[in-house]
Amino acid sequence: MTVSSAPNTAPKGSAPDPRNQILQFATGYMPAICLHTAAKLKIADLLAAGPRPVAELAWGAGGVNENALYRVLRALACIGVFTETAPGIFANTAASELLRAGTPGSLHEIVLWLADPFHLRVFAEFMHSVKTGATAVKKATGFEAFDYLQQDAAEHAVFNAAMTNLSAWLIGPVLEEYDFGGLGTLADVGGGHGFLLAAILQKHPGLRGIVCDLPDVVAGAKPRIDSLGLASRCEIAGGDFFQGVPPADSYVLKSVIHDWDDARSVAILKNCARAMRGSGGKVLLIEFVIDPGNEPSLAKWIDMEMLAMAGGRERTERDFAELFSQAGLRLARVVRTKSPYCVIEAVKA
Ligand SMILES: C[S@@+](CC[C@H](N)C(=O)[O-])C[C@H]1O[C@@H](n2cnc3c(N)ncnc32)[C@H](O)[C@@H]1O
Incomplete structure (x- = not known):
């Protein structure tokens, strides 16, 4: 970095x-x-x-x-x-x-997002975050990040493209290290434009999927799901994950929990645990895990983005275990990948 x-x-x-x-x-x-x-x-x-x-x-x-x-x-x-x-x-x-x-492995969209004028405006208020623990985005715009993005279509498009760009980067290493087969119906909660779920469904023909996100975001998943011929195996569900998530056998949430403080993260995880069919399903988080020590760490810099922008945080393995236990889940294992992302697997407690 x-x-x-x-x-x-x-x-x-x-x-x-x-x-x-x-x-x-x-x-x-x-x-x-x-x-x-x-x-x-x-x-x-x-x-x-x-x-x-x-x-x-x-x-x-x-x-x-x-x-x-x-x-x-x-x-x-x-x-x-x-x-x-x-x-x-x-x-x-x-x-x-x-x-x-648009080239394989490109970071074009994420670079467009991370240092754009909107970011500079938000980070100009960084001291506010440090003094209060609240987001700088609220001070800069009057709104929390996702509420702001709902009103700024151009910036929202930059953000969604950046998230898809990040997913494209990690999907190879994640699919290599974690076997999603046998999860029945897998709901991708906060799944954005469905890039991750589409790749998982393509690799595992026996799997069914549901992409869930805010209605205007998840609408952007349909063209991808249709064009990849996955429509018969993949539903698209618009809704608020604080209100609830659709019933499924297992859940995956990529770069979602890091956006939220502990109380709101537990609320999302509880909704997954509550809606999960049967007792053998999994809740899979794809996130950075902060390791102890002073080694260079992308996660610790993205944590600054979480502080200023999203109001969430990057977490240690212990932090994740604590969140899961408050949501009626249990941390089963952390699968490291060749990308900075890990698959953090939880089951019903
Ligand atoms: C950091 S993005 C990650 C998107 C996707 N999982 C990915 O990694 O490409 C967080 C996602 O959570 C969604 N989100 C935020 N608030 C939400 C809510 N209340 N209900 C459902 N989705 C929400 C956003 O629209 C966004 O797509």
Whole structure:
């Protein structure tokens, strides 16, 4: 997660200069904003066929200022995103390739979401979150995140695309490590546009599914489910998961529980436990798990997003066990994957 925006003058193998470290981190929002800018202007897509001069990129990006774009790309190249192959000529690197839209493994949509002007507005109020524990989004917009998104169709589309983008990233590693077969009817609660459930159903032809989310969100799942020929095995259910969830044999919730504080998380989990048919089903959370220690951790940074934006939190294994026990469930196991996401499996207590 660290970005290097200042030169590292420490000799190889020695501890980094702490002044240099602090300056790297203090300027850390600048790389984030430059990444967002490059993704928005589709610079990596313009470089898909090979290196190009910045003048062509500025023109291809809709006529942006050539000198300003040069300086953005030069800065990004110093952290390995794009490379200046000759004066004023840029090419993609493995990292900038990930900014391309719609390519396998792309992070285009998540970059568009994480450093967009809406985020900057919210994080400008971060101190409010730290002083009060409340969300910065409420201070910035007057609304909690999901209520705000209901009213801002353009931002909601950016958010939904980012969630699908993240699902696309983790689905391979999750399907590799966890066997969803034999779960009967699996409801994906807060399932967004159904990307995760569709992939699970495709891998396991014996499974049936229900994508559940707020009515206007889950409407976006229908085209995917239909186009993949899954309509006969997959229902789409609009509703509020605090009011209830549809009856099913098992439940999966990806990046849902981390959005909520403990009381609301327990309410969602209780609704799953209550609606679960039979006693042998599972409630599966696909989430980060915060490990002890000071190792670099994407989860600990996404926890800042939870603090400022969603009002939830990233959790340790023990935190999850506690949530489940309050919801009449029991933590059975945590399955690690090759992505930063884990499958956290619970059964009826
Ligand atoms: C962080 S997103 C995760 C979406 C999806 N599971 C994924 O990972 O791509 C959280 C989801 O919860 C949904 N959600 C929020 N509040 C809800 C509610 N009260 N009832 C049902 N769904 C809700 C949102 O619309 C959103 O799709």
